[in-house]
Amino acid sequence: MEIKKLLDEYAAAINTKEFVKDDPVQFPRRFATIQDIEITAFATATISWGKREMILRDADRMLASMDNAPYDFVMNAGYERLGKKNVHRTFFEPDLTYMLRGFKAIYSRYESIDALLLQRGVNGTEAPAWEVCRILREEACRANGGCANAQCYPSGYASSALKRINLAVRWLVRNDGIVDLGVWKAITPDKLFIPLDVHVGNTARRLGLLQRKSNDRKAVEELTAALRKFNPDDPAIYDFALFGIGVNKIDTGI
Secondary structure, eight states: OHHHHHHHHHHHHHSSHHHHTTSGGGTGGGOOSHHHHHHHHHHHHHTOOSOHHHHHHHHHHHHHHTTTOHHHHHHTTGGGGOOSOEEETTEEHHHHHHHHHHHHHHHTTSSOHHHHHHHHTGGGSSOHHHHHHHHHHHHHHHHTTTOOOTTTSOTTTTTSOOHHHHHHHHHHHOOSSSSSOOOOSSSOGGGOOOOOOHHHHHHHHHTTSOOOSSOSHHHHHHHHHHHHHHOTTOGGGHHHHHHHHHHTTOOOOO
């Protein structure tokens, strides 16, 4: 109960409107339509690793390369005009093209990615985020002549922590009206898993919430199971607390 109280306090302190201006979630929040939000959420989450200031700079540039109108850019195949420039670290414009081509294939048949996932009954699966990754990988692969791209979707996705996919899904699903956008209906907040990065993993181990040493899918499942005991309806709320404690190097006294 001491750990629950600690996490609840930090989650409430960090999950505020003030958080948005320094976080990549600001980019999907620029848009009002679900298609623009979906494209921006997945593209931004995909490059959300490394130094925060570099992520924000590169995400802004990436959106500019899509004319700050991602859905129109996708549906008009604007990605075919992209070159080979670096987007962020090991992610380049051909990788972005690959991802956006897959999105066009989806939007040519469905109103939104959410509509596709609703039809597939993703929320009824054991781990919806992994099913989202599998579906997006298959769509992108077909749209790109049968080729896979691990820069967009992990090749070992079945055992991967899927930090970036889980982050995008958290943005799209959580609906408390503060930081996350909550535009999806295909997945409910109780089915979310923690986006596990180094900061979150280290903090969780320090608090005794995670024993597994590797930051893989089993670690995500172990940690999320522990957090569901504190808040079964919204376990991902604690991402704010664990990340904030870790990145700010806060001594919790526990």
